[in-house]
Amino acid sequence: MGENKDIKELDAFTKKYINEIEAETPSIDFTANIMDAILKEEQSSIYKAAPLISKRVWFVLAGILAVSILFVSKGASSSWLQIPEIKMDYLSNIQLPNLFENITVSNLMLSACFFFTVMVFVQIYVLKNYFTKRLKM
Amino acid sequence: MVFSLALKMVKSREEAEEISQDTFIKAYKNLSKFKGESKFSTWLYKITYRTCLDVLKKTKERYVLDVIDEVTINRIKSTDTILEGIEQKERAEVINNCLLSMPEEERSILWMFYFEELSLKEIVNVTDFSEANVKVKLHRARKMLLSIVEKNVEPELIKHYGRK
Structure with missing residues:
Protein backbone atom coordinates (compact mmCIF):
# COMPACT_ATOMS: atom_id res chain seq x y z
CA MET A 1 0.00 0.00 0.00
CA GLY A 2 2.73 2.39 1.02
CA GLU A 3 4.57 1.87 -2.23
CA ASN A 4 1.40 2.54 -4.22
CA LYS A 5 0.96 5.81 -2.44
CA ASP A 6 4.54 6.72 -3.21
CA ILE A 7 3.95 6.02 -6.88
CA LYS A 8 0.82 8.13 -6.92
CA GLU A 9 2.60 10.99 -5.20
CA LEU A 10 5.50 10.74 -7.61
CA ASP A 11 3.08 10.65 -10.54
CA ALA A 12 1.36 13.82 -9.35
CA PHE A 13 4.71 15.50 -8.77
CA THR A 14 5.99 14.68 -12.25
CA LYS A 15 2.75 15.71 -13.91
CA LYS A 16 2.64 19.02 -12.09
CA TYR A 17 6.12 20.12 -13.01
CA ILE A 18 6.41 18.73 -16.52
CA ASN A 19 3.23 20.53 -17.49
CA GLU A 20 4.80 23.79 -16.43
CA ILE A 21 7.40 23.50 -19.14
CA GLU A 22 6.39 25.64 -22.06
CA ALA A 23 6.02 23.98 -25.43
CA GLU A 24 8.64 25.32 -27.77
CA THR A 25 7.70 26.39 -31.24
CA PRO A 26 9.82 26.02 -34.35
CA SER A 27 11.05 29.01 -36.34
CA ILE A 28 8.57 31.13 -38.32
CA ASP A 29 9.45 29.83 -41.76
CA PHE A 30 9.16 26.20 -40.60
CA THR A 31 5.80 25.55 -42.31
CA ALA A 32 6.89 27.32 -45.46
CA ASN A 33 10.03 25.17 -45.60
CA ILE A 34 7.99 21.98 -45.30
CA MET A 35 5.59 23.08 -48.01
CA ASP A 36 8.55 23.89 -50.26
CA ALA A 37 10.09 20.49 -49.66
CA ILE A 38 6.78 18.73 -50.35
CA LEU A 39 6.22 20.72 -53.53
CA LYS A 40 9.69 19.74 -54.73
CA GLU A 41 8.87 16.11 -53.96
CA GLU A 42 5.66 16.42 -55.97
CA GLN A 43 7.38 17.93 -58.97
CA SER A 44 10.08 15.33 -59.08
CA SER A 45 7.47 12.60 -58.96
CA ILE A 46 5.66 14.15 -61.97
CA TYR A 47 8.76 13.72 -64.11
CA LYS A 48 9.39 10.20 -62.95
CA ALA A 49 9.81 7.96 -65.97
CA ALA A 50 7.25 5.21 -66.24
CA PRO A 51 8.09 2.25 -68.46
CA LEU A 52 6.09 2.15 -71.70
CA ILE A 53 5.21 -1.48 -71.15
CA SER A 54 4.57 -2.19 -67.52
CA LYS A 55 5.70 -5.34 -65.74
CA ARG A 56 2.17 -6.68 -65.66
CA VAL A 57 1.79 -6.38 -69.40
CA TRP A 58 5.15 -8.14 -69.85
CA PHE A 59 3.92 -11.02 -67.73
CA VAL A 60 0.72 -11.27 -69.72
CA LEU A 61 2.67 -11.23 -72.97
CA ALA A 62 5.06 -13.90 -71.68
CA GLY A 63 2.07 -15.98 -70.62
CA ILE A 64 0.45 -15.71 -74.04
CA LEU A 65 3.72 -16.62 -75.72
CA ALA A 66 4.24 -19.66 -73.47
CA VAL A 67 0.69 -20.85 -74.00
CA SER A 68 0.89 -20.46 -77.75
CA ILE A 69 4.22 -22.32 -77.92
CA LEU A 70 2.72 -25.16 -75.90
CA PHE A 71 -0.38 -25.10 -78.02
CA VAL A 72 1.49 -25.26 -81.29
CA SER A 73 3.95 -27.93 -80.18
CA LYS A 74 1.24 -30.16 -78.76
CA GLY A 75 -1.53 -29.17 -81.10
CA ALA A 76 0.47 -29.93 -84.23
CA SER A 77 0.28 -33.63 -83.53
CA SER A 78 -3.40 -33.63 -82.70
CA SER A 79 -5.81 -34.31 -85.44
CA TRP A 80 -8.15 -31.35 -85.14
CA LEU A 81 -5.45 -28.79 -85.74
CA GLN A 82 -3.60 -29.48 -88.93
CA ILE A 83 -1.53 -26.64 -90.19
CA PRO A 84 -1.74 -26.77 -93.97
CA GLU A 85 1.60 -27.25 -95.56
CA ILE A 86 2.70 -24.31 -97.59
CA LYS A 87 4.60 -25.16 -100.70
CA MET A 88 7.73 -23.09 -100.82
CA ASP A 89 9.20 -24.70 -103.94
CA TYR A 90 8.38 -21.80 -106.19
CA LEU A 91 10.87 -19.59 -104.34
CA SER A 92 13.79 -21.55 -105.75
CA ASN A 93 12.34 -21.22 -109.21
CA ILE A 94 12.55 -17.45 -109.18
CA GLN A 95 15.86 -16.32 -110.52
CA LEU A 96 16.98 -12.84 -109.64
CA PRO A 97 19.85 -11.22 -111.46
CA ASN A 98 22.75 -10.77 -109.04
CA LEU A 99 23.27 -7.02 -108.90
CA PHE A 100 26.27 -7.07 -106.59
CA GLU A 101 28.29 -9.46 -108.59
CA ASN A 102 30.86 -6.93 -109.70
CA ILE A 103 31.16 -5.03 -106.44
CA THR A 104 33.94 -6.02 -104.07
CA VAL A 105 34.16 -4.62 -100.58
CA SER A 106 37.50 -4.33 -98.86
CA ASN A 107 38.09 -5.52 -95.32
CA LEU A 108 38.84 -1.99 -94.24
CA MET A 109 35.46 -0.83 -95.51
CA LEU A 110 33.73 -3.65 -93.66
CA SER A 111 35.39 -2.86 -90.34
CA ALA A 112 34.66 0.85 -90.81
CA CYS A 113 30.98 0.05 -91.28
CA PHE A 114 31.06 -2.18 -88.25
CA PHE A 115 32.60 0.50 -86.02
CA PHE A 116 30.23 3.12 -87.34
CA THR A 117 27.27 0.98 -86.31
CA VAL A 118 28.76 0.32 -82.88
CA MET A 119 29.38 4.03 -82.33
CA VAL A 120 25.79 4.88 -83.30
CA PHE A 121 24.55 2.55 -80.59
CA VAL A 122 26.98 4.01 -78.05
CA GLN A 123 25.75 7.46 -78.92
CA ILE A 124 22.15 6.45 -78.39
CA TYR A 125 23.06 5.23 -74.93
CA VAL A 126 25.04 8.34 -74.02
CA LEU A 127 22.38 10.74 -75.30
CA LYS A 128 19.65 8.88 -73.46
CA ASN A 129 21.56 9.19 -70.19
CA TYR A 130 22.28 12.84 -70.83
CA PHE A 131 18.62 13.72 -71.36
CA THR A 132 17.35 11.74 -68.40
CA LYS A 133 19.86 13.54 -66.21
CA ARG A 134 18.83 16.92 -67.58
CA LEU A 135 15.15 16.25 -67.01
CA LYS A 136 15.75 15.15 -63.45
CA MET A 137 17.13 18.54 -62.44
CA MET B 1 3.97 18.69 -31.00
CA VAL B 2 6.17 16.78 -33.40
CA PHE B 3 8.73 19.51 -32.95
CA SER B 4 8.60 19.50 -29.17
CA LEU B 5 9.04 15.73 -28.99
CA ALA B 6 11.97 15.91 -31.40
CA LEU B 7 13.48 18.74 -29.39
CA LYS B 8 13.18 16.79 -26.17
CA MET B 9 14.86 13.82 -27.79
CA VAL B 10 17.76 15.40 -29.66
CA LYS B 11 18.11 18.61 -27.65
CA SER B 12 19.34 20.81 -30.50
CA ARG B 13 16.84 23.16 -32.14
CA GLU B 14 18.35 22.88 -35.61
CA GLU B 15 18.33 19.11 -35.52
CA ALA B 16 14.82 19.04 -34.11
CA GLU B 17 13.59 21.27 -36.94
CA GLU B 18 15.25 19.08 -39.50
CA ILE B 19 13.74 15.96 -37.93
CA SER B 20 10.26 17.50 -37.85
CA GLN B 21 10.58 18.48 -41.46
CA ASP B 22 11.68 14.96 -42.38
CA THR B 23 8.80 13.56 -40.37
CA PHE B 24 6.19 15.58 -42.24
CA ILE B 25 7.68 14.73 -45.61
CA LYS B 26 7.86 11.04 -44.72
CA ALA B 27 4.27 11.16 -43.49
CA TYR B 28 3.16 12.87 -46.68
CA LYS B 29 4.91 10.28 -48.86
CA ASN B 30 3.58 7.34 -46.87
CA LEU B 31 0.10 8.64 -46.31
CA SER B 32 -1.29 5.67 -48.19
CA LYS B 33 0.35 3.32 -45.67
CA PHE B 34 -1.58 4.83 -42.78
CA LYS B 35 -4.39 2.38 -42.20
CA GLY B 36 -6.21 4.13 -39.40
CA GLU B 37 -5.42 1.39 -36.88
CA SER B 38 -4.07 4.00 -34.50
CA LYS B 39 -4.67 7.69 -34.08
CA PHE B 40 -3.10 9.82 -36.77
CA SER B 41 -1.10 11.70 -34.15
CA THR B 42 0.29 8.45 -32.75
CA TRP B 43 1.39 7.46 -36.23
CA LEU B 44 3.07 10.83 -36.64
CA TYR B 45 4.79 10.45 -33.26
CA LYS B 46 6.03 7.04 -34.32
CA ILE B 47 7.69 8.48 -37.40
CA THR B 48 9.19 11.27 -35.30
CA TYR B 49 10.47 8.81 -32.71
CA ARG B 50 12.10 6.59 -35.33
CA THR B 51 13.70 9.53 -37.11
CA CYS B 52 15.08 10.80 -33.80
CA LEU B 53 16.50 7.38 -32.96
CA ASP B 54 18.23 7.29 -36.34
CA VAL B 55 19.81 10.67 -35.66
CA LEU B 56 20.77 9.69 -32.11
CA LYS B 57 22.36 6.47 -33.35
CA LYS B 58 24.77 8.59 -35.36
CA THR B 59 25.77 10.74 -32.40
CA LYS B 60 25.88 7.72 -30.08
CA GLU B 61 25.33 9.59 -26.88
CA ARG B 62 25.68 7.28 -23.94
CA TYR B 63 24.59 7.95 -20.43
CA VAL B 64 25.90 6.54 -17.24
CA LEU B 65 22.88 5.79 -15.17
CA ASP B 66 22.88 7.02 -11.64
CA VAL B 67 21.88 4.61 -8.99
CA ILE B 68 18.35 5.56 -8.08
CA ASP B 69 17.43 5.33 -4.45
CA GLU B 70 14.03 4.34 -3.19
CA VAL B 71 11.50 7.12 -3.40
CA THR B 72 9.72 8.14 -0.26
Whole structure:
Protein backbone atom coordinates (compact mmCIF):
# COMPACT_ATOMS: atom_id res chain seq x y z
CA MET A 1 0.00 0.00 0.00
CA GLY A 2 2.73 2.39 1.02
CA GLU A 3 4.57 1.87 -2.23
CA ASN A 4 1.40 2.54 -4.22
CA LYS A 5 0.96 5.81 -2.44
CA ASP A 6 4.54 6.72 -3.21
CA ILE A 7 3.95 6.02 -6.88
CA LYS A 8 0.82 8.13 -6.92
CA GLU A 9 2.60 10.99 -5.20
CA LEU A 10 5.50 10.74 -7.61
CA ASP A 11 3.08 10.65 -10.54
CA ALA A 12 1.36 13.82 -9.35
CA PHE A 13 4.71 15.50 -8.77
CA THR A 14 5.99 14.68 -12.25
CA LYS A 15 2.75 15.71 -13.91
CA LYS A 16 2.64 19.02 -12.09
CA TYR A 17 6.12 20.12 -13.01
CA ILE A 18 6.41 18.73 -16.52
CA ASN A 19 3.23 20.53 -17.49
CA GLU A 20 4.80 23.79 -16.43
CA ILE A 21 7.40 23.50 -19.14
CA GLU A 22 6.39 25.64 -22.06
CA ALA A 23 6.02 23.98 -25.43
CA GLU A 24 8.64 25.32 -27.77
CA THR A 25 7.70 26.39 -31.24
CA PRO A 26 9.82 26.02 -34.35
CA SER A 27 11.05 29.01 -36.34
CA ILE A 28 8.57 31.13 -38.32
CA ASP A 29 9.45 29.83 -41.76
CA PHE A 30 9.16 26.20 -40.60
CA THR A 31 5.80 25.55 -42.31
CA ALA A 32 6.89 27.32 -45.46
CA ASN A 33 10.03 25.17 -45.60
CA ILE A 34 7.99 21.98 -45.30
CA MET A 35 5.59 23.08 -48.01
CA ASP A 36 8.55 23.89 -50.26
CA ALA A 37 10.09 20.49 -49.66
CA ILE A 38 6.78 18.73 -50.35
CA LEU A 39 6.22 20.72 -53.53
CA LYS A 40 9.69 19.74 -54.73
CA GLU A 41 8.87 16.11 -53.96
CA GLU A 42 5.66 16.42 -55.97
CA GLN A 43 7.38 17.93 -58.97
CA SER A 44 10.08 15.33 -59.08
CA SER A 45 7.47 12.60 -58.96
CA ILE A 46 5.66 14.15 -61.97
CA TYR A 47 8.76 13.72 -64.11
CA LYS A 48 9.39 10.20 -62.95
CA ALA A 49 9.81 7.96 -65.97
CA ALA A 50 7.25 5.21 -66.24
CA PRO A 51 8.09 2.25 -68.46
CA LEU A 52 6.09 2.15 -71.70
CA ILE A 53 5.21 -1.48 -71.15
CA SER A 54 4.57 -2.19 -67.52
CA LYS A 55 5.70 -5.34 -65.74
CA ARG A 56 2.17 -6.68 -65.66
CA VAL A 57 1.79 -6.38 -69.40
CA TRP A 58 5.15 -8.14 -69.85
CA PHE A 59 3.92 -11.02 -67.73
CA VAL A 60 0.72 -11.27 -69.72
CA LEU A 61 2.67 -11.23 -72.97
CA ALA A 62 5.06 -13.90 -71.68
CA GLY A 63 2.07 -15.98 -70.62
CA ILE A 64 0.45 -15.71 -74.04
CA LEU A 65 3.72 -16.62 -75.72
CA ALA A 66 4.24 -19.66 -73.47
CA VAL A 67 0.69 -20.85 -74.00
CA SER A 68 0.89 -20.46 -77.75
CA ILE A 69 4.22 -22.32 -77.92
CA LEU A 70 2.72 -25.16 -75.90
CA PHE A 71 -0.38 -25.10 -78.02
CA VAL A 72 1.49 -25.26 -81.29
CA SER A 73 3.95 -27.93 -80.18
CA LYS A 74 1.24 -30.16 -78.76
CA GLY A 75 -1.53 -29.17 -81.10
CA ALA A 76 0.47 -29.93 -84.23
CA SER A 77 0.28 -33.63 -83.53
CA SER A 78 -3.40 -33.63 -82.70
CA SER A 79 -5.81 -34.31 -85.44
CA TRP A 80 -8.15 -31.35 -85.14
CA LEU A 81 -5.45 -28.79 -85.74
CA GLN A 82 -3.60 -29.48 -88.93
CA ILE A 83 -1.53 -26.64 -90.19
CA PRO A 84 -1.74 -26.77 -93.97
CA GLU A 85 1.60 -27.25 -95.56
CA ILE A 86 2.70 -24.31 -97.59
CA LYS A 87 4.60 -25.16 -100.70
CA MET A 88 7.73 -23.09 -100.82
CA ASP A 89 9.20 -24.70 -103.94
CA TYR A 90 8.38 -21.80 -106.19
CA LEU A 91 10.87 -19.59 -104.34
CA SER A 92 13.79 -21.55 -105.75
CA ASN A 93 12.34 -21.22 -109.21
CA ILE A 94 12.55 -17.45 -109.18
CA GLN A 95 15.86 -16.32 -110.52
CA LEU A 96 16.98 -12.84 -109.64
CA PRO A 97 19.85 -11.22 -111.46
CA ASN A 98 22.75 -10.77 -109.04
CA LEU A 99 23.27 -7.02 -108.90
CA PHE A 100 26.27 -7.07 -106.59
CA GLU A 101 28.29 -9.46 -108.59
CA ASN A 102 30.86 -6.93 -109.70
CA ILE A 103 31.16 -5.03 -106.44
CA THR A 104 33.94 -6.02 -104.07
CA VAL A 105 34.16 -4.62 -100.58
CA SER A 106 37.50 -4.33 -98.86
CA ASN A 107 38.09 -5.52 -95.32
CA LEU A 108 38.84 -1.99 -94.24
CA MET A 109 35.46 -0.83 -95.51
CA LEU A 110 33.73 -3.65 -93.66
CA SER A 111 35.39 -2.86 -90.34
CA ALA A 112 34.66 0.85 -90.81
CA CYS A 113 30.98 0.05 -91.28
CA PHE A 114 31.06 -2.18 -88.25
CA PHE A 115 32.60 0.50 -86.02
CA PHE A 116 30.23 3.12 -87.34
CA THR A 117 27.27 0.98 -86.31
CA VAL A 118 28.76 0.32 -82.88
CA MET A 119 29.38 4.03 -82.33
CA VAL A 120 25.79 4.88 -83.30
CA PHE A 121 24.55 2.55 -80.59
CA VAL A 122 26.98 4.01 -78.05
CA GLN A 123 25.75 7.46 -78.92
CA ILE A 124 22.15 6.45 -78.39
CA TYR A 125 23.06 5.23 -74.93
CA VAL A 126 25.04 8.34 -74.02
CA LEU A 127 22.38 10.74 -75.30
CA LYS A 128 19.65 8.88 -73.46
CA ASN A 129 21.56 9.19 -70.19
CA TYR A 130 22.28 12.84 -70.83
CA PHE A 131 18.62 13.72 -71.36
CA THR A 132 17.35 11.74 -68.40
CA LYS A 133 19.86 13.54 -66.21
CA ARG A 134 18.83 16.92 -67.58
CA LEU A 135 15.15 16.25 -67.01
CA LYS A 136 15.75 15.15 -63.45
CA MET A 137 17.13 18.54 -62.44
CA MET B 1 3.97 18.69 -31.00
CA VAL B 2 6.17 16.78 -33.40
CA PHE B 3 8.73 19.51 -32.95
CA SER B 4 8.60 19.50 -29.17
CA LEU B 5 9.04 15.73 -28.99
CA ALA B 6 11.97 15.91 -31.40
CA LEU B 7 13.48 18.74 -29.39
CA LYS B 8 13.18 16.79 -26.17
CA MET B 9 14.86 13.82 -27.79
CA VAL B 10 17.76 15.40 -29.66
CA LYS B 11 18.11 18.61 -27.65
CA SER B 12 19.34 20.81 -30.50
CA ARG B 13 16.84 23.16 -32.14
CA GLU B 14 18.35 22.88 -35.61
CA GLU B 15 18.33 19.11 -35.52
CA ALA B 16 14.82 19.04 -34.11
CA GLU B 17 13.59 21.27 -36.94
CA GLU B 18 15.25 19.08 -39.50
CA ILE B 19 13.74 15.96 -37.93
CA SER B 20 10.26 17.50 -37.85
CA GLN B 21 10.58 18.48 -41.46
CA ASP B 22 11.68 14.96 -42.38
CA THR B 23 8.80 13.56 -40.37
CA PHE B 24 6.19 15.58 -42.24
CA ILE B 25 7.68 14.73 -45.61
CA LYS B 26 7.86 11.04 -44.72
CA ALA B 27 4.27 11.16 -43.49
CA TYR B 28 3.16 12.87 -46.68
CA LYS B 29 4.91 10.28 -48.86
CA ASN B 30 3.58 7.34 -46.87
CA LEU B 31 0.10 8.64 -46.31
CA SER B 32 -1.29 5.67 -48.19
CA LYS B 33 0.35 3.32 -45.67
CA PHE B 34 -1.58 4.83 -42.78
CA LYS B 35 -4.39 2.38 -42.20
CA GLY B 36 -6.21 4.13 -39.40
CA GLU B 37 -5.42 1.39 -36.88
CA SER B 38 -4.07 4.00 -34.50
CA LYS B 39 -4.67 7.69 -34.08
CA PHE B 40 -3.10 9.82 -36.77
CA SER B 41 -1.10 11.70 -34.15
CA THR B 42 0.29 8.45 -32.75
CA TRP B 43 1.39 7.46 -36.23
CA LEU B 44 3.07 10.83 -36.64
CA TYR B 45 4.79 10.45 -33.26
CA LYS B 46 6.03 7.04 -34.32
CA ILE B 47 7.69 8.48 -37.40
CA THR B 48 9.19 11.27 -35.30
CA TYR B 49 10.47 8.81 -32.71
CA ARG B 50 12.10 6.59 -35.33
CA THR B 51 13.70 9.53 -37.11
CA CYS B 52 15.08 10.80 -33.80
CA LEU B 53 16.50 7.38 -32.96
CA ASP B 54 18.23 7.29 -36.34
CA VAL B 55 19.81 10.67 -35.66
CA LEU B 56 20.77 9.69 -32.11
CA LYS B 57 22.36 6.47 -33.35
CA LYS B 58 24.77 8.59 -35.36
CA THR B 59 25.77 10.74 -32.40
CA LYS B 60 25.88 7.72 -30.08
CA GLU B 61 25.33 9.59 -26.88
CA ARG B 62 25.68 7.28 -23.94
CA TYR B 63 24.59 7.95 -20.43
CA VAL B 64 25.90 6.54 -17.24
CA LEU B 65 22.88 5.79 -15.17
CA ASP B 66 22.88 7.02 -11.64
CA VAL B 67 21.88 4.61 -8.99
CA ILE B 68 18.35 5.56 -8.08
CA ASP B 69 17.43 5.33 -4.45
CA GLU B 70 14.03 4.34 -3.19
CA VAL B 71 11.50 7.12 -3.40
CA THR B 72 9.72 8.14 -0.26
CA ILE B 73 6.90 10.58 0.19
CA ASN B 74 9.16 12.69 2.37
CA ARG B 75 11.66 13.12 -0.42
CA ILE B 76 8.92 14.08 -2.85
CA LYS B 77 7.38 16.52 -0.42
CA SER B 78 10.64 18.25 0.45
CA THR B 79 11.62 18.66 -3.21
CA ASP B 80 8.12 19.94 -3.91
CA THR B 81 8.42 22.54 -1.16
CA ILE B 82 11.74 23.75 -2.49
CA LEU B 83 10.36 23.98 -6.02
CA GLU B 84 7.31 25.88 -4.82
CA GLY B 85 9.66 28.50 -3.48
CA ILE B 86 11.15 29.20 -6.89
CA GLU B 87 9.50 31.53 -9.40
CA GLN B 88 7.43 29.61 -11.96
CA LYS B 89 9.43 30.59 -15.01
CA GLU B 90 12.69 29.70 -13.37
CA ARG B 91 11.18 26.49 -12.05
CA ALA B 92 10.07 25.41 -15.52
CA GLU B 93 13.60 26.05 -16.75
CA VAL B 94 15.11 23.98 -13.94
CA ILE B 95 12.76 21.07 -14.67
CA ASN B 96 13.44 21.35 -18.38
CA ASN B 97 17.20 21.20 -17.81
CA CYS B 98 16.80 18.22 -15.50
CA LEU B 99 14.68 16.48 -18.10
CA LEU B 100 17.28 17.13 -20.76
CA SER B 101 19.99 15.54 -18.65
CA MET B 102 18.10 12.24 -18.54
CA PRO B 103 18.82 9.36 -20.93
CA GLU B 104 16.85 9.82 -24.12
CA GLU B 105 14.62 6.76 -23.75
CA GLU B 106 13.33 7.70 -20.33
CA ARG B 107 13.15 11.35 -21.27
CA SER B 108 11.02 10.74 -24.36
CA ILE B 109 8.66 8.38 -22.57
CA LEU B 110 8.19 10.85 -19.75
CA TRP B 111 7.56 13.62 -22.24
CA MET B 112 5.04 11.63 -24.26
CA PHE B 113 3.17 10.47 -21.18
CA TYR B 114 2.98 13.72 -19.24
CA PHE B 115 3.32 16.54 -21.70
CA GLU B 116 1.83 15.12 -24.88
CA GLU B 117 -0.59 13.09 -22.77
CA LEU B 118 -0.28 9.91 -24.76
CA SER B 119 -1.79 6.78 -23.21
CA LEU B 120 0.37 3.78 -22.33
CA LYS B 121 -1.01 1.93 -25.34
CA GLU B 122 -0.09 4.78 -27.62
CA ILE B 123 3.44 4.88 -26.24
CA VAL B 124 3.71 1.13 -26.82
CA ASN B 125 2.65 1.75 -30.40
CA VAL B 126 5.17 4.55 -30.91
CA THR B 127 8.18 2.92 -29.29
CA ASP B 128 7.52 -0.76 -30.05
CA PHE B 129 8.39 -1.67 -26.45
CA SER B 130 6.12 -4.03 -24.60
CA GLU B 131 3.56 -2.52 -22.24
CA ALA B 132 5.34 -3.92 -19.20
CA ASN B 133 8.59 -2.48 -20.43
CA VAL B 134 7.05 0.96 -20.94
CA LYS B 135 5.61 0.84 -17.43
CA VAL B 136 8.98 -0.05 -15.93
CA LYS B 137 10.73 2.64 -17.92
CA LEU B 138 8.12 5.21 -17.00
CA HIS B 139 8.48 4.43 -13.33
CA ARG B 140 12.25 4.54 -13.54
CA ALA B 141 12.02 7.82 -15.43
CA ARG B 142 9.88 9.41 -12.72
CA LYS B 143 12.32 8.34 -10.04
CA MET B 144 15.24 9.50 -12.10
CA LEU B 145 13.69 12.92 -12.66
CA LEU B 146 13.07 13.32 -8.95
CA SER B 147 16.67 12.40 -8.14
CA ILE B 148 18.06 14.80 -10.72
CA VAL B 149 15.75 17.61 -9.60
CA GLU B 150 16.80 17.04 -6.00
CA LYS B 151 20.46 17.26 -6.91
CA ASN B 152 19.89 20.41 -8.95
CA VAL B 153 17.72 22.13 -6.44
CA GLU B 154 19.86 21.59 -3.37
CA PRO B 155 22.48 24.19 -4.29
CA GLU B 156 19.65 26.46 -5.37
CA LEU B 157 18.21 26.21 -1.90
CA ILE B 158 21.53 26.98 -0.26
CA LYS B 159 21.84 29.99 -2.58
CA HIS B 160 18.38 31.17 -1.58
CA TYR B 161 19.16 30.94 2.08
CA GLY B 162 22.57 32.45 1.49
CA ARG B 163 20.97 35.59 0.01
CA LYS B 164 18.81 36.01 3.01
